[in-house]
Amino acid sequence: MNSTVIACTFVYDDKEVYYSYELRYSSILSRLTLNSSGIIRRYVLNEGSSDWLIMYTLPYDMCGEYGKCGPNGICRINGNPICQCLDGFVPKSKVDWDALNWAGGCIRRTPLDCKQGEGFIWLRNVKLPDLLDFRLNRSMTSQECKRECLKDCSCIAFTNSNITDGGSGCLMWFGDLIDIQECHGENSEQDIYLRMPKSELGVKIGSDDIELPSYQLEAVTTATKSFSVSNIIGEGGFGPVYKGRLENGLEIAVKRHSQTSGQGLGEFKNEVSLISSLQHRNLVRLLGCCLDGNERMLIYEYMPNGSLDYFIFDQSRKKLLAWKNRFEIALGISRGLLYLHQDSRLRIIHRDLKASNVLLDSELNPKISDFGIAKSFGGDQTEGKTRTVIGTYGYMSPEYAFSGKYSVKSDVFSLGVLLLELVSGRRNRILDHSDQHLSLLGHAWQLWNEDKALQLMDKCLKESSVESQVLRCIQVGLLCVQKLAEDRPTMAAVVFMLSNEIVSLPQPKHPGFFLKDSYTTASEASAEERFQTKNAVTITVLEGR
Incomplete structure (x- = not known):
């Protein structure tokens, strides 16, 4: 902690790692105290004063307390409880653990055995464990480090x-791992590769040898109460999604493949291979998978507020999302798409962005989910074409729906629909307006041309809305759903336009109105009655060529 009072020196070499602090001025005295709860305070005393002043206190949060979760435990500030065992570990004393006494930490569920074969699982976004027993070699590559370990x-x-x-x-560790803490956000600290016995290793998916933590079927069955109907929180083209709670208290969402689903192993591998390499605060986090016989399941972090459509399309619940929440959700979704299109290792086209594929965490932060039909581009590729049109009517761009052409601009179109749905609280389907039958896009376009755009806004937003932001969202939404792909803005432009109110926006051109009569079906209505989080089912249409 460098300051005008104290100079900090960091020493990091093959033998030791430590910080040292030195006062810059001899006229100032300083002292450190450590109480029985592990709280550190630094005091300073200025020359001529008799009062010691607190300069800073550590830790700032519960996870900042050194070794909070004991050996081989990890502290997750948003977890319940905050202390959990690392993957492949169980509490050393379940009685103590259940009593929230985590000092004893965790031990391996299955002992390591070099002769039987071992490997590593990937633990992402963590503050690295304390360097109690370590080895450092600055010249090795990652693969050399793995082989050496x-x-x-x-x-x-x-x-x-x-x-x-x-x-x-x-950097290699030996012995127990102490003081691991989960970090959040794009500026998370680092990843670590944790050694596991062969029986605990994750499943390898695809040609890139992606390894994911593997969950035992018995553990998932117990967590979901034997896949109880009461635990279903959604359903899509892949199958039902269940809420679950693991033995260590971690809440999960289990996406279970249905035998009658139109999606198969290809979509399963596709989702794993894409999302396992993505790290962004506005993308849902994949924790692992479960493959057992015919069972194929993906294990995700649990989003306690369900999906966006659960709120905005329900007459009662929509009132819980004030305009400030909706605008932040719009920005979050846009930033997530920008990451997929521009900042991730591969350029990724989601192809099924819709309200039911946007999940909300405990603080209503949006996270894009469901990458089963996403496509990735490498190099300079910007668009592709398919004979199999997959997506959801009402969110499909015209060029994709009619000719199978998809690009980043296909996702931009879907985002435009979503922005207009966020503002209006209505789905993009045929709306009844006296003697006219218009889709939401058609209605928004008509109001825009009549200089009545604010009439599109959901009535429940009247008290909380900021008119300039509402109009900007509508205008950006209409720019995104323009008929020709080349007229639509990039996601970088969308984020910039939404974030900067002083920037003047271009006038939108005629939108693409693609909408199929079968978009609204009886099965969709029944799904809404059955599940807490309704998911408009992804449609696959085979087209002859």
Whole structure:
């Protein structure tokens, strides 16, 4: 902690890692105190004063307390409880753990055995464990580090010592892992690779050898109360989604493949291979998977507020989302799409962005989900074409629906529909307006041309709305749903336009009105009655060529 009073020096070499602090001025005295709860306070005393002043207090949060969760435990500030065992570990004393006494930490569920074969699972976005027993080599690559750790049976975990430029260097741990904390946001600290016995290793998916933590069927069955109907929180083209709670208290969402689903192993592998490599605060986090016989399940972080459509299309619940929440949701979805299109390792086209595929966490932050039909582009590729049109009517761009052409601008169209749905609280389907029959896009376009755009706004937003933001959302939405793909803005432009009120926006051109009569079906209505979080089913249409 550098300041005008104290100079901090960081020492990091092959033998030791430590910080040292030195006062800059001899006229100032300083002292540190440590109480029985592990709280550290630094006091300073200025020359001529008799009062010690608190300069800072550590930790700032419960997870900041050193070794809060004991050996091989991880502190998740948003978890319930905040202390959980690392994957492959169980509480050393379940009685103590249930009593919220985590000091004893966790032990391995299955002992390591070099002779039987071992590997690593990927633990992402963490503050690295304390360097109590470690080895450092700055010249090794990641693959060399992995091989070196595997050769030494006492090596428990490894990571890059330098995370810039794709990562380099080798940092290895030996013995118990102490003081691991989950980090949040795009500026999360680092990843770590945790050694596991062969029986605990994740499933390898696809040609890139992606490894995910593997959950046992018995554990998932117990967590979901034997896949009880009362635990279903949604259903889509892949199958039902269940809420579950693991033995360690972690709440999960289990996406279980239905035998009657139109989606199969290809979509399953596609979703895993894409989302496992993505890290963004506005994308849902994949925790692992379960493959057992005919069972195929994806295990996600649980989103306590369900999906966006659960709120905005319900006459009672829509009142719970004030304009400020909706505008922040619009920005969050846009930033998530920008990451997919521009900032991730591959350019990814979601192809099924809709209200039911946007999940909300405990603070109503949006997270894009369901990457089963997403496509990735490498190099300079910007668009593709398919004979199989997959998506949801009402969110499909015209060029994709009619000719199978998809690009980043296909997702931009879907986002435009979503923005207009957020403002209006109505689905993009045929709306009844006296003697006219218009879709939501048609209605918004008509009001815009009549200079009555604010009439599109959901009446429940009247008290909380900011008119300039509402108009900006409508205008950006209409720019996104323009008929020709080349007229639509990029996601970088969308984020910029939504975030900057002083920027003047271009006038939108005629929107693409593609909408199929079968978009609204009886099965959709029954799904809404049955599930807490209704999911408009993804449609697959085979087209002859």
